[in-house]
Every structure is written in structure tokens, then in C-alpha cells.
Amino acid sequence: xxxxxxxxxxxxxxxxxxxxxxxxxxxxxxxxxxxxxxxxxxxxxxxxxxxxxxxxxxxxxxxxxxxxxxxxxxxxxxxxxxxxxxxxxxxxxxxxxxxxxxxxxxxxxxxxxxxxxxxxxxxxxxxxxxxxxxxxxxxxxxxxxxxxxxxxxxxxxxxxxxxxxxxxxxxxxxxxxxxxxxxxxxxxxxxxxxxxxxxxxxxxxxxxxxxxxxxxxxxxxxxxxxxxxxxxxxxxxxxxxxxxxxxxxxxxxxxxxxxxxxxxxxxxxxxxxxxxxxxxxxxxxxxxxxxxxxxxxxxxxxxxxxxxxxxxxxxxxxxxxxxxxxxxxxxxxxxxxxxxxxxxxxxxxxxxxxxxxxxxxxxxxxxxxxxxxxxxxxxxxxxxxxxxxxxxxxxxxxxxxxxxxxxxxxxxxxxxxxxxxxxxxxxxxxxxxxxxxxxxxxxxxxxx
Amino acid sequence: xxxxxxxxxxxxxxxxxxxxxxxxxxxxxxxxxxxxxxxxxxxxxxxxxxxxxxxxxxxxxxxxxxxxxxxxxxxxxxxxxxxxxxxxxxxxxxxxxxxxxxxxxxxxxxxxxxxxxxxxxxxxxxxxxxx
Numbered sequence: 001x002x003x004x005x006x007x008x009x010x011x012x013x014x015x016x017x018x019x020x021x022x023x024x025x026x027x028x029x030x031x032x033x034x035x036x037x038x039x040x041x042x043x044x045x046x047x048x049x050x051x052x053x054x055x056x057x058x059x060x061x062x063x064x065x066x067x068x069x070x071x072x073x074x075x076x077x078x079x080x081x082x083x084x085x086x087x088x089x090x091x092x093x094x095x096x097x098x099x100x101x102x103x104x105x106x107x108x109x110x111x112x113x114x115x116x117x118x119x120x121x122x123x124x125x126x127x128x129x130x131x132x133x134x135x136x137x138x139x140x141x142x143x144x145x146x147x148x149x150x151x152x153x154x155x156x157x158x159x160x161x162x163x164x165x166x167x168x169x170x171x172x173x174x175x176x177x178x179x180x181x182x183x184x185x186x187x188x189x190x191x192x193x194x195x196x197x198x199x200x201x202x203x204x205x206x207x208x209x210x211x212x213x214x215x216x217x218x219x220x221x222x223x224x225x226x227x228x229x230x231x232x233x234x235x236x237x238x239x240x241x242x243x244x245x246x247x248x249x250x251x252x253x254x255x256x257x258x259x260x261x262x263x264x265x266x267x268x269x270x271x272x273x274x275x276x277x278x279x280x281x282x283x284x285x286x287x288x289x290x291x292x293x294x295x296x297x298x299x300x301x302x303x304x305x306x307x308x309x310x311x312x313x314x315x316x317x318x319x320x321x322x323x324x325x326x327x328x329x330x331x332x333x334x335x336x337x338x339x340x341x342x343x344x345x346x347x348x349x350x351x352x353x354x355x356x357x358x359x360x361x362x363x364x365x366x367x368x369x370x371x372x373x374x375x376x377x378x379x380x381x382x383x384x385x386x387x388x389x390x391x392x393x394x395x396x397x398x399x400x401x402x403x404x405x406x407x408x409x410x411x412x413x414x415x416x417x418x419x420x421x422x423x424x425x426x427x428x429x430x431x432x433x434x435x436x437x438x439x440x441x442x443x444x445x446x447x448x
Numbered sequence: 449x450x451x452x453x454x455x456x457x458x459x460x461x462x463x464x465x466x467x468x469x470x471x472x473x474x475x476x477x478x479x480x481x482x483x484x485x486x487x488x489x490x491x492x493x494x495x496x497x498x499x500x501x502x503x504x505x506x507x508x509x510x511x512x513x514x515x516x517x518x519x520x521x522x523x524x525x526x527x528x529x530x531x532x533x534x535x536x537x538x539x540x541x542x543x544x545x546x547x548x549x550x551x552x553x554x555x556x557x558x559x560x561x562x563x564x565x566x567x568x569x570x571x572x573x574x575x576x577x578x579x
Contacts, residue, residue, distance in 0.1 A: 084529070090554040091529030097504075097552050098532070127503030127552045 034226045038219040049211045050204070057203035061196040062171065065189075066149040068108070069173040073187035076103055077114070078177040086122055086179045088131055096123050104189075110167050111190040113160075114177070117144055122185065126163045134160040136186065140174055144186040149175040154190060169193035241421060248418055255315045267308055274301040310334070325350045325358050325385060332366050333383060336373050341398075342380040348387045353448045360426050360446055361385060361394045367419050368396035368442040376400025376440055387448055394444040402434045416442075482579045488513075488564070490571035495546075496562040498579045505551040509562040511536075511573050512544035518566055525561030525576075526551050535567075 080099045084092030104112050105125045113124040120133045136144065143150050154161050154170040164170055167190070174188040277298030281291045310331070326347045333343045350358060365383055372378055378400035386393045416432060423430040428446030485495040492513035499506045511520055516538055523533040524547070536545040551560070557578050564573040 089527075089529055090552060090558065091526040091531040093554070094526050094531035094549070094551045098550070130552060131555055 031223065031227045031230045034230075035219070035223055038223070042215050042219060045215055046208075046212060050208065053204050053207050053211070054200055057200035058196060060203055061199035062151050062173075064199065065108075065171055065173050065191050065196065066151050066175075069151075069187070069189045070149050070175050072104060072109070072189060073175045073177045077112070077187055081114070081122075081177065081179050081185065083179065083181050086116070086181070086183060086185070088122070093123060093130060097125070097127070100125055108191050108195050109189050110170065110192055111164055113188040113190075115140070115144070115186040115188065117141070117184060117186075121160070128163065129160065132160070134158075140186055140188075143174055144176055144184050147176045149173060153193065164190060167192060171196050244418060245421065248422075259312045259315055262308065262312055267305065267312070270301055270305045270308065274298050274305060277301060325353075325362060328362050329365055329383060329385070332362070332369050333381070336369060336381050339373055341373065341378055344380065344382040344384075346382070346384040346386075348385055350385065350387060350392070353387065353392055356426065357392050357446050357448055360423065360428065361392060361444060364419055364423065364430065364442065364444045365394055365396055367416065371416070372396065372398040372400055372440065375403070378439065390448050392444075392446050392448040394442075396442045397439065398441075399439040402436050402438045402440050404436060405432045405434055480579075482577045484575050484577040486573075486575050488571055488573035490566070490569060492566070492571055492573060494562060494564060494573035494575050496560065496575045496577055498558075498560050498577055500553055500579065501550070503553055505553050505558060505560070505579060506548065507551050507560055508546055508548040509564070509575075510544060510546035511538070511564045512542060513538050513566070513571075514543040516540045516543045518543070518568065520545060520564045520566050522547060522565075523561075523563040524549055524551070525559075525563065527554065527559050528561070 077100070080096055080103075082092050082096070085096050100112060100123065111125060113126075113129065114122045115136060116122055117136070118133065119136050121129045121131065124130055139150050139152070151171060151173040154164060154172045156162075156165045156170070161170075169192070171191045171193050172188055173191070174186050177185045177187045179185055275298075277294050281295040281298060284291045284294065326345075329345060329347060333345055336343050350361075365385075369381065369383065372381055376398045378398035380399050382395065382397045384393075384395040384397075386395075420430050420432075423444060423446065426446060428444060431443040432440070433443075434440035481497060481499045483495065483497045485493060487493050488511070490513075492511055495510040495512075497506075497508045497510075507524055509522060509524060511522070513520075518538045519535060520538070521533070521535050522545075524531050531551055532547075532549045534547065536547060538545050551558070559576060559578050561576040562573070565571070
């Protein structure tokens, strides 16, 4: 038997900088992920802060309207209210009307109404409403009785607001005023909600650039820092991987050397001894007792030779091209059979498959089967090698106890990780699927 | 409330008496306009116009004395109470003055009164209309 020099060494790195960076997709790089997450956060913050700012600005605008209304009511409107006006005397209404149209319904104020507690409109610049009676709601009565101000969007479907419909959406603000006779009245002013929106937009436009520039500056400042850190991590990971691969290669080289030495030395010697003993046994056939002992000796040597060859297969495979992948995999699953595991071995014709791909398949199968036998405690094991559309596939599946592939490997159990690296660098893919209690499946696909 | 009604009734009675005492007013106008005019206690004449306008009344009072520079105190009454008042001076070329005010169109019939007193001569113009 001749031992080939099969190697699972990685391909030369495309960049000296970082092996991890070379094979990691662009989107998976930490800097890209950070920038993407930063941009998403930026958008969320801009939208969120915009919403909050808009709300705050709207509140601010409404508060401003409330303050304006309170000042207008208490400092202007109230002083012109007379008992005659409250009584509905037409001349008093005329006078107040001229006053109101000049002093109250100005600027942003589109309409005013002055109410009595019974719902009668004492005055409105909409003359058709004067003297009419409507129902005041709880909030309005609360303000009328207790003072303060309140505001809300006008319900233009209400009959008392029917003359305001042409204004569009309105903000109504009401506050308490007093008549000279001590009667509480409700002063109500109406503003265009477009003004509120405009004021809100003004406030927002003042703060939005600060928010956006601040966040962009933060991202711009942190990206280089993250880039440096990510590069260090990449370099560190690449270094670890280089060391790992070097260790694997050194181990394989040592295996090859030991296997070659054993094969070329001890195995040949034992084979010679075995043949010699058998020949001697035949030569002394006339001395049956002696011949039996010599033959027993030859048999023992042959058994030791088989055990040694099995060990050689274990520590390094035979020449796959000559012995074939099927024969090599037979040896791989032999320990499983010996452990009482039902093994289903299905292998397509792998003729023409490159040696590297065959070797990789054998290597993955060896590790997967070894893991299954050692850790999975399965009842059955399937090893399937198929060739389809220039893809060489290996499936190793067991019904054992399974494991969590996402959990970090235990100390000293880096086999699958090393395999993944080897497969990736060979241009293949390695899928490991398992979960506790549900067995495990290792699938390799590589170009044939 | 009673006080207000009493004042209104008294003013209306006075308006009617005075209207009867002066030169008979002339009613004219087109559409919804109501116009009254008449003579004052001297040689001057007065005119009062009222026109409904979207819940209000456009009221215009005028005194024509044919003499420029006369100062008159004027008042517009609405249902007997003073809705507006002021001082005006007759100007060229007609030697007249006029004032216009918008009154709130109250429920029911509105009675508008027009008063003007010449501050120098005491000549008085009184008129009214209902709309």
C-alpha cells in the first residue's frame, strides 16, 4: 500500500491582511453592519424625534394660542363687556360688535364667541349666532365655572360651528371672562389649525437640523473607531485561524509521517514475519504440534497487522484514488459498526472526482462519523455520497442525542470548526444541522 | 331687562311724536334698502338709510344744511338706545355730512333712529325707520 500525500490545506489567501475578511461577505463585516445599524437608528431617531418634536411644537403652538386667547379675553374683551350686552340690548351689541371687529377678530383670530352659562351666545362676530342658544359641553362649562383655558380642534359638525365650516380645520380656545354684574361668561376664540401647523413646522425646522447634524456627526465620528476595532478583530480572527490551520496541517503531516513510517517499516516487517511463519508452518507439517504453534504465531501476527492497518487508516487514509472513496469510507464507518450502530452507506460512483474533493469528503465524513459515534450515541447512521451536476455531496446523518450548533465548542472540540474552515477555503459549503434530542446532520457540497 | 324695554318704548314714542312734528319723512329705496328723509327744525334736511347685510344692517345717516363748516353732534339709535354717536362737520360742496355704521341685525324688527343737533344753532334733526 502506498500512502499518498493528501492535503487539506487551505488555498492561498487572497489578501495577506485578513483571511476572515476575505471570505466574509461584505454585508457581514462589522463596519458595514455598524454603519447600516447606525443609519437605521438614524432614520428611526429622525422619524421619532421628528414626531416628538412635531408633537411638542404643536403643543407649543396650542399653548401660545391659549396664552393669546387668555390675554385677549381678560385684557381686551372683558373690559368692553357691559350688562346691556349680556342682556342682549341691540345697541350694546352694536357697540361691542364694532369694538370686537376692530380689536378682537384680528390677526390669527378668525372668530370669537362669548357665551353665558345657559348656552346663549351673548356675542359673536358672526351676527347670526347672537342670541342663539346651544349646549355647552363639560369642558367648556368647567372652564366657565372654574377658570383657566382649554383648547381643542373644533367639531364643525356642531350647529354652533356651522358658520365656521368654510374656514376649514380650526383650533378653538376658550377661557373665562366676567361681566360687570359678576356673571361668568365663556370667551371662545377660533384659530386656523393651519396656523398651528405652520407654527409647529417653524419650531420643527429650527430643531430638525440640530438633530440630524448631531446624529450624523456621531455616526461619522464613531465609524472610524469601529472600523479600527473591527479591523483588529478581523486580524485577530485571521491570526487565530492561521494558527489553527497550521496546527491541523502540522498534525496531518505528523500523521502522514507516522503512518508512512509504520507502513514502510513495522507493517512490512510484520507482513514478512507472517508470511515466513506461515511458510515455516507448512514446512514443518510433519510436526503437527510445532506447525500448529507456528501457524498460531502467524495468525497472531496477521491479526496484529490488521489492527495496525486499521490504526493506519484511522490516523491517515489510504490512497483514495487507488483504493477508492467507498473503501475508505468503509474503514471510516467500521468503528460505528463495531459499536453496534446500524450503518447505511450509500456511495455514488466518484470516478473522475478530483483528489482534493475526494480527500475533503473523506475528511469531513471521518470527523462527522467520529463525532456521531463519540458524542451522539445514535442507533443508526447514514453516510451518503452523491455526485450531481458537478457537485459532490456528502451527507452524514444520525439519530443520536444531537447538540446545539450555535453553542460554542467545548475546550478541545474544534473539529467541526476546523472542518468548516477547510471546506470554505476549498470553495465548498458545510451545513451542520442539529438540535438536542433530534440527531445531527452534516452536509458537505463541493465542486467535483 | 325691564329698564331696557322701558327705555326702548319711550324712545319709540318720542320718535313717532317727533316724526309727526317735523316735515313728513319720505320712504323710498330699492331692494331691501329702507330710506327715510325729512326736514329738521331749521332749514336743514336729514336722510337715513338702512340695508341688511349678512346678519348686520348698514345704516347711513345724513344731514344737509347747505352751509359748510357747521358742527353737528349726531347719534344713531338702535331700538331706542344709542348704538353710535359722534361729532361731524358739514363740508363742501353740498354743505352736508353723513356717517355710516354697521349695526347687528337683531331678532325681529329693528328700529333705527337718527339724531343730529347743530352745536351752534341748536337746530335738531330727528328721523327713524324700521327694518
